[in-house]
Amino acid sequence: MAAYILRRLLATIPVLLIVAVLVFLMLRLTPGDPAAVIAGDNASTEQIDLIRSRLGLDQPILVQFGIWAGHLLGGNFGESFFFKKTVAELILGRIEPTLSLAFVTMVIAVSVAVPLGVLAAYKQGTWIDRMVMGFSVFGFSVPIFVVGYALIYVFAITLGWVPVQGYQSISAGFGGFLQRLILPAVSLSVIYIALIARMTRASVTEVLGEDYVRTARAKGQVERIILFRHALKNAAVPIVTVIGLGIALLLGGVVVTESVFAIPGLGRLTVDAVLARDYPTIQAVILLFSVIYVAINLGIDLAYSLFDPRIRY
Amino acid sequence: MSAEPALLAPVSALAAPDRGRLAKLARNPSILVGGTVLLAMLLIGIFAPFLGTIDPAAINPSTRNKVPGFERTIRADDGTSTTFKHRMGTDSLGRDVYSRTLYGARVSLLIGVSVAAVSIAVGLLLGMIAGYVRPLDGIIMRFMDGLMAIPAILLAIAVVSLFRAGLGAVIVAIIVPEIPRVVRVVRSIVLSVREEPYVEAAIMAGTRVPTLMVRHILPNTVAPLIVQGTFICASAILVEAILSFLGIGIPPEVPTWGNIMAEGRNLFRIYPHNILYPGIFLCVAVLAVNMLGDGLRDTLDPKMGAR
Numbered sequence: 224m225a226a227y228i229l230r231r232l233l234a235t236i237p238v239l240l241i242v243a244v245l246v247f248l249m250l251r252l253t254p255g256d257p258a259a260v261i262a263g264d265n266a267s268t269e270q271i272d273l274i275r276s277r278l279g280l281d282q283p284i285l286v287q288f289g290i291w292a293g294h295l296l297g298g299n300f301g302e303s304f305f306f307k308k309t310v311a312e313l314i315l316g317r318i319e320p321t322l323s324l325a326f327v328t329m330v331i332a333v334s335v336a337v338p339l340g341v342l343a344a345y346k347q348g349t350w351i352d353r354m355v356m357g358f359s360v361f362g363f364s365v366p367i368f369v370v371g372y373a374l375i376y377v378f379a380i381t382l383g384w385v386p387v388q389g390y391q392s393i394s395a396g397f398g399g400f401l402q403r404l405i406l407p408a409v410s411l412s413v414i415y416i417a418l419i420a421r422m423t424r425a426s427v428t429e430v431l432g433e434d435y436v437r438t439a440r441a442k443g444q445v446e447r448i449i450l451f452r453h454a455l456k457n458a459a460v461p462i463v464t465v466i467g468l469g470i471a472l473l474l475g476g477v478v479v480t481e482s483v484f485a486i487p488g489l490g491r492l493t494v495d496a497v498l499a500r501d502y503p504t505i506q507a508v509i510l511l512f513s514v515i516y517v518a519i520n521l522g523i524d525l526a527y528s529l530f531d532p533r534i535r536y
Numbered sequence: 537m538s539a540e541p542a543l544l545a546p547v548s549a550l551a552a553p554d555r556g557r558l559a560k561l562a563r564n565p566s567i568l569v570g571g572t573v574l575l576a577m578l579l580i581g582i583f584a585p586f587l588g589t590i591d592p593a594a595i596n597p598s599t600r601n602k603v604p605g606f607e608r609t610i611r612a613d614d615g616t617s618t619t620f621k622h623r624m625g626t627d628s629l630g631r632d633v634y635s636r637t638l639y640g641a642r643v644s645l646l647i648g649v650s651v652a653a654v655s656i657a658v659g660l661l662l663g664m665i666a667g668y669v670r671p672l673d674g675i676i677m678r679f680m681d682g683l684m685a686i687p688a689i690l691l692a693i694a695v696v697s698l699f700r701a702g703l704g705a706v707i708v709a710i711i712v713p714e715i716p717r718v719v720r721v722v723r724s725i726v727l728s729v730r731e732e733p734y735v736e737a738a739i740m741a742g743t744r745v746p747t748l749m750v751r752h753i754l755p756n757t758v759a760p761l762i763v764q765g766t767f768i769c770a771s772a773i774l775v776e777a778i779l780s781f782l783g784i785g786i787p788p789e790v791p792t793w794g795n796i797m798a799e800g801r802n803l804f805r806i807y808p809h810n811i812l813y814p815g816i817f818l819c820v821a822v823l824a825v826n827m828l829g830d831g832l833r834d835t836l837d838p839k840m841g842a843r
Contacts, residue, residue: 241682246694253698360830364823366774368781368797369815376808387805475689479778493690497697497784509694513686 228525235521242513243295246506247288253502260502262304295510301503305496310507313492320390321477321488323400327408328473332415333466339416340423340462341450344431355420362417367476371410371483378406388485407484411476415469422465426458433457460527467523474512566831573824577817581641589635590620592791602626604633604809624813627799636791637814643792644773644821647707651772652765655711659718660757664749666719667726677723680716688713692775696784706785710772721764722757729756759836766829770822777818793818 250257258275259266266274275281278301279290294301300310343355379387385406391399430436431454439449478490485491489508496504561567580587602608604625611617624633666676683691692709699705729735730753738752779785780794781801788795793814800810 237678238681238685241678242685245682245686249694249698360826361823364770364774364826365819366777366781366815366822368778369811369819372797372804372808372811372815375804380805471687475687478689478693479782482782493693494782494784497693500697502697505694505697509686509690512690516687517685 246510250502300507303501303504305499305501310503317489317492320486327404328411331408332412336416336419337423340420341427343424344427359417359421362413367410367479368483370413374406390486407480411480418469423462426461427454430454430458467520470516470519560835564831564835566827570824570827577641577821581645584638589638590632592635592639595629625809627810636796639791640793647776648769648773651710652769655714656761656765659715660722663719663722667723680719684716701787710775714768725757729753763833770825773822
């Protein structure tokens, strides 16, 4: 077991290294002098020279990568010349809204999608099943911003139940926090619900054909317990896997959702950074999101080996 | 499908394999509905100039922000006048939303199809190399793992930020995150097929590698790649709309659904039609492609299961 965990941990190193190389090469692929690119359009020649020597851009490329990676490991993501702050400060200031949005979305998605998927599997072939599967195809097809604007139109403009846009920190009151976060989280959860519900249905359907389910029915077990204890528990591995993989959709969707709902988070920061060609910030956000994604999926893999006695390595 | 008598299946398959498969495709309701809607979208895009549209880029200060149904009187030099009805209203520059939306079908479908074609071609090549040339497998796949560790939209945003905004940059930006998914599918097919007796027989018979790849291995990838290509097409249309909507995609004067919606964002509270109509077209188009993909998967490749 320990050997497996160690091997799995080591296996993430090349992935993260390649992500780092790709992100590093990003700047080198832009036409022109990276120092001038980092400094932005309004920089003076002295500023550019300063950046070049500080980042070691006059060194061979491998040395440059070493310096850059060394800075990253030390928590130095560089400086944003557009926002006039260090990138680390920028990210710290923007991380709370994004984490809140992602978390609330996840809670909504899992608590809606899993029961829906189980229900669809149980009622397979009926109109309930077709509705759930239809919703799933629909969820993959509507862009987040269309859902977002539709929800804003109905619940914020027409009904006036919630504010149209904006964000309020949880420290300023839970009610206001949730009121502003509910529409963005629902919009973002649509595609995630589609993904999880589909996988839940497939996985539970397979398990419902197993002998032990028949045995449970034969002994007169209540259907609800068969579904949620016997079946769902054994169908959990693919479902949890897809929840982990879906985090990529979630992190990408954050960018769009934050723009629609004017939430000052990392997603909004990314778009602003691209519009301003603020490469150090773009690099840092991409690295951060990728590390989060890889780390969560690593955690899920390791959790299987701890909690699922059938998985042996 | 299990209702078919099992004994008869091989006979009919022998008699007319292609006709049987085509008939099966045509019977699938998802394919039928998705295909028809998609065809309609394609026709709308192609014949946009003849569907009562005006120049989608024409700016007219006197007709800014008009609600759907507004009629404009155009006086010609000879004194006669005609009225033009803005079916879907106008945007804040006075451009006709109906014309822009119809022309928008062109860009979306063009991007969907070209992204699908190029990512399949590149992914197929890399996947075949990874699956067949063992020493390169590790290198290619680790590289793909790295690409897949970056959430797709973020990767597209990163690529877009490297170039000047334009159609080409957007297409490249959407292709890059899709390639690893194709490579994975192709590689896994090659790995399983190369163990098949007929492939081993071909190797024993001295078939040269290019012939082996093209004649014996490639055909196995066709069905899964058609399915995969359809889903890539759907996601490409969506990602283009997202990038344009965020203002980092195709230049704003080009009529695309994402651009029309991006333009309508500021005045959304008062004039929701700028987002409503292109939004409906976008959803319907992507839904149609996804339905087509689902139907194709069920008929061509029942083993593939949920996406």
